[in-house]
Amino acid sequence: MAQIRQHTRSRSLAMYGFLLGIYAPGFLARHRAEMLQNFEDLENASSSKAALWLLIGEDLMRSLISRKIPKSLWGHAAPVVIVLTVVLGIWRAFAFDATPVGEPQAVGFSSSRLARITAWQQAQVDAGVFSGAVAAIARGGKVAYLRAVGFRDRAKTVPLQGDAIFWIASMTKPVVSVAAMMLVEEGKLDLAAPVDRYLPEFKDMMVGVETSDPASGQARLMLEPQKRAMTVEDLLRHTSGLVYGDHGNTAVHKLYRDSGLYDRGLARDSTLQEFVSRVAKLPLAHQPGEVWEYGHSADVLGRVIEVASGERLDQFLDSRLFKPLGMVDTGFWVPPEKRARLIDPPAGAAILPDRDVTKPTTLFSGGGGLVSTAADYLRFCQMLLSGGELDGARILSPATVRRMTTNALPPDMRFVNGSTFGLGFAIRSDAAWSTVPGSVGSFYWSGVWGTYFWVDPAEQLVAVQLIQVAPGKDGPIDQTFRNLTYGAFLNPDLGAPVSAPVAIDQAALAAFEGTYRFASSSARDKQERRTFGGIGVEIAKQDGLLKVLFPVRDAPAAKAGVMANDIITHVDGEAAEGMTLNQAIEKMRGPVNTKVRLKIARKGQDGPIELEIARAVIRPEAPGSDLQVAVKDGKLEVEGHGALPMLDFEKGAPVAVVPTSRNEFVVDGGDHTRMAFQQDTTGKATGLVLDPGPWEITGQRIN
Amino acid sequence: MSKSAPQVPLTPAVFHILLALLGQERHGYDIMQQVKSDSQDAVKMGPGTLYGSLDRMIEAGLVTKGNTKDPRRIYYRLTTLGHATLRAETERLSRVAAVARRQLGIA
Numbered sequence: 001m002a003q004i005r006q007h008t009r010s011r012s013l014a015m016y017g018f019l020l021g022i023y024a025p026g027f028l029a030r031h032r033a034e035m036l037q038n039f040e041d042l043e044n045a046s047s048s049k050a051a052l053w054l055l056i057g058e059d060l061m062r063s064l065i066s067r068k069i070p071k072s073l074w075g076h077a078a079p080v081v082i083v084l085t086v087v088l089g090i091w092r093a094f095a096f097d098a099t100p101v102g103e104p105q106a107v108g109f110s111s112s113r114l115a116r117i118t119a120w121q122q123a124q125v126d127a128g129v130f131s132g133a134v135a136a137i138a139r140g141g142k143v144a145y146l147r148a149v150g151f152r153d154r155a156k157t158v159p160l161q162g163d164a165i166f167w168i169a170s171m172t173k174p175v176v177s178v179a180a181m182m183l184v185e186e187g188k189l190d191l192a193a194p195v196d197r198y199l200p201e202f203k204d205m206m207v208g209v210e211t212s213d214p215a216s217g218q219a220r221l222m223l224e225p226q227k228r229a230m231t232v233e234d235l236l237r238h239t240s241g242l243v244y245g246d247h248g249n250t251a252v253h254k255l256y257r258d259s260g261l262y263d264r265g266l267a268r269d270s271t272l273q274e275f276v277s278r279v280a281k282l283p284l285a286h287q288p289g290e291v292w293e294y295g296h297s298a299d300v301l302g303r304v305i306e307v308a309s310g311e312r313l314d315q316f317l318d319s320r321l322f323k324p325l326g327m328v329d330t331g332f333w334v335p336p337e338k339r340a341r342l343i344d345p346p347a348g349a350a351i352l353p354d355r356d357v358t359k360p361t362t363l364f365s366g367g368g369g370l371v372s373t374a375a376d377y378l379r380f381c382q383m384l385l386s387g388g389e390l391d392g393a394r395i396l397s398p399a400t401v402r403r404m405t406t407n408a409l410p411p412d413m414r415f416v417n418g419s420t421f422g423l424g425f426a427i428r429s430d431a432a433w434s435t436v437p438g439s440v441g442s443f444y445w446s447g448v449w450g451t452y453f454w455v456d457p458a459e460q461l462v463a464v465q466l467i468q469v470a471p472g473k474d475g476p477i478d479q480t481f482r483n484l485t486y487g488a489f490l491n492p493d494l495g496a497p498v499s500a501p502v503a504i505d506q507a508a509l510a511a512f513e514g515t516y517r518f519a520s521s522s523a524r525d526k527q528e529r530r531t532f533g534g535i536g537v538e539i540a541k542q543d544g545l546l547k548v549l550f551p552v553r554d555a556p557a558a559k560a561g562v563m564a565n566d567i568i569t570h571v572d573g574e575a576a577e578g579m580t581l582n583q584a585i586e587k588m589r590g591p592v593n594t595k596v597r598l599k600i601a602r603k604g605q606d607g608p609i610e611l612e613i614a615r616a617v618i619r620p621e622a623p624g625s626d627l628q629v630a631v632k633d634g635k636l637e638v639e640g641h642g643a644l645p646m647l648d649f650e651k652g653a654p655v656a657v658v659p660t661s662r663n664e665f666v667v668d669g670g671d672h673t674r675m676a677f678q679q680d681t682t683g684k685a686t687g688l689v690l691d692p693g694p695w696e697i698t699g700q701r702i703n
Numbered sequence: 704m705s706k707s708a709p710q711v712p713l714t715p716a717v718f719h720i721l722l723a724l725l726g727q728e729r730h731g732y733d734i735m736q737q738v739k740s741d742s743q744d745a746v747k748m749g750p751g752t753l754y755g756s757l758d759r760m761i762e763a764g765l766v767t768k769g770n771t772k773d774p775r776r777i778y779y780r781l782t783t784l785g786h787a788t789l790r791a792e793t794e795r796l797s798r799v800a801a802v803a804r805r806q807l808g809i810a
Contacts, residue, residue, distance in 0.1 A: 031754040033775070034730070034750075035754065037776070038731050038753075039750065041732045055747055059750065062752055063752060
């Protein structure tokens with residue numbers, strides 16, 4: 001794990017990465033990774049730095065002149081900026097690198113599949129979902145992936161680096177939970193003790209119960225005494241009855257909102273003590289120990305830590321956790337010298353005054369105050385995975401980590417289906433039911449701006465993804481990251497090379513020749529497809545233009561010569577420009593044997609093409625895909641077309657496969673795609689099971 | 704892929720890339736090294752020039768992406784049109800060189 005810190009690549013490389021900003025985004029999307037790789041190779045082969053930069057400088061200038069570089073980035077000032085940048089040598093900003101570390105294969109990952117994380121994140125950046133992301137993944141204590149994608153700023157001018165600092169929000173809670181357990185191990189804190197032993201203001205809390213007034217029918221708040229006091233353990237597992245004002249709409253939630261807890265008088269120079277005493281004045285939303293509800297429990301826990309340890313929370317965390325673990329960039333604010341590494345907040349996110357992490361604070365929010373980096377948080381996770389210790393620093397005993405990551409909720413308490421909650425972490429608990437991939441016992445949590453981590457002890461896996469997305473706009477980003485990570489696992493039986501080549505005679509190979517069709521496995525796609533009168537084109541609206549994606553095979557449009565990528569400019573003499581996609585579709589459909597006139601613009605063809613096409617019955621094909629299998633030069637070759645998922649070879653070109661048994665093959669040189677032919681009793685191939693990982697799909701032979 | 708007849712003359716970068724890909728799929732860095740070697744160090748091509756040219760050459764149908772064997776690299780290979788174009792340009796250059804040699808009196 002020490003390698004996360006020690007690994008810093010050439011600053012020249014980081015500099016080159018920065019200079020690549022002069023190229024168009026589309027160009028970079030295609031070539032950036034390889035250009036950086038090439039630069040590294042050139043640097044290794046180059047006799048001197050001067051020679052290297054002379055070549056690169058000339059290359060950049062030539063590119064600027066010959067290509068019309070978009071002005072969006074730097075405009076005409078670009079050459080000047082390049083020269084100045086090089087001359088000034090702002091090396092310092094590039095001290096940390098953002099390329100993969102170690103050999104992914106050595107820890108059971110496919111590097112080509114890990115690269116999908118980069119591609120997917122880049123697509124999110126391009127689509128404006130988030131401005132940048134840093135992801136870090138380690139297995140068996142070795143970093144398999146550590147990479148930054150996108151930009152540090154919302155204006156997309158400064159590339160994000162791997163050491164970027166993010167507000168991790170609720171990912172503070174696990175950190176504070178670990179701190180509390182350290183005190184439990186020292187005997188300074190008692191999990192079963194009432195919170196009021198440490199914080200007297202929590203004595204005799206009242207519980208708010210909403211009832212409706214029988215006379216008026218209006219909701220009113222009744223206060224009833226607590227059946228038992230909230231315990232320290234309640235704070236760690238969110239069963240204290242403390243809530244977040246914006247996480248519900250009961251009378252208690254409203255009281256939280258109206259109390260000024262968030263928006264009035266809570267400057268960053270107020271104290272945790274002051275904040276917690278305000279929380280203590282509000283009624284609880286539930287009887288302690290009866291309901292799991294997310295809320296200010298970890299903030300109160302932070303104050304409990306201060307009282308039990310006699311130290312300020314920031315100092316306790318710094319001296320007992322961050323320093324020993326080498327979490328050098330984690331804290332409650334970003335000091336000026338690190339400001340340049342702080343990623344911009346997401347567009348549209350409200351930032352409460354107490355959350356401005358560029359200012360120092362004494363209001364140490366244990367529920368969401370920390371900023372951190374992917375490398376820092378990865379080290380925190382690795383400490384947990386390693387049973388409470390990292391690089392010689394013992395934080396917790398293995399037994400305590402096990403306790404924290406074991407269900408702490410009573411069996412009848414609801415959390416999330418398939419998961420449960422320990423002391424500071426959600427845990428995948430159900431072996432038979434889950435909405436996410438990962439082993440039972442995996443634990444995880446996230447931050448309100450989309451940061452996410454999880455630890456999978458069974459797979460020796462830790463993973464962190466840092467992004468900044470306004471709440472409510474993040475969608476299943478953490479799920480996709482999780483899926484991509486598990487999707488990059490190598491099949492254990494393919495990790496080792498095939499020991500002895502299997503020989504199959506030509507006749508047996510020839511028996512596999514044919515086309516295999518894979519239907520979509522989506523239930524929606526399997527539904528009966530409605531037929532209609534039309535000409536049979538799949539169209540889409542792109543950049544305001546009505547574009548033909550493809551003509552349906554053997555349908556009137558295809559017969560009339562309509563081609564993929566044609567732009568339909570007019571339908572029945574009416575300009576397509578003003579039509580929505582649905583209007584255009586409606587206009588092209590109609591009774592069978594009636595005619596529709598299309599005017600088409602085709603790239604490489606002068607003047608419009610005018611066609612009159614008679615409508616016919618169109619039966620849309622279910623989305624599916626074909627794999628063609630043929631024997632060439634004594635070897636079996638496959639060629640995929642259509643929506644086949646996640647193969648480790650490109651579609652539309654023949655790829656050789658090598659046998660691993662009489663009817664099983666793997667892609668030659670590939671790292672995962674397996675295929676097994678199904679045969680009937682006569683040896684005739686009837687189907688093909690394709691396993692691109694992590695699932696199998698079965699195709700039927702169609703000819 | 705719009706036209707199937709080779710179009711010459713070519714820019715030096717395009718010519719050298721075509722030459723580098725003759726008979727072998729190569730990835731970007733490999734092309735740069737091959738160009739350097741083919742030109743006896745006279746032409747040094749940087750990544751920007753290379754990928755800019757490759758993009759345009761793919762558009763023009765001269766090269767196509769090869770079968771990726773290395774997950775971190777994209778391989779490129781000549782198309783039939785690329786092959787024909789290299790041949791046409793080589794013949795054109797030979798004719799031009801012959802004229803120049805004659806006029807310079809270099810036999």
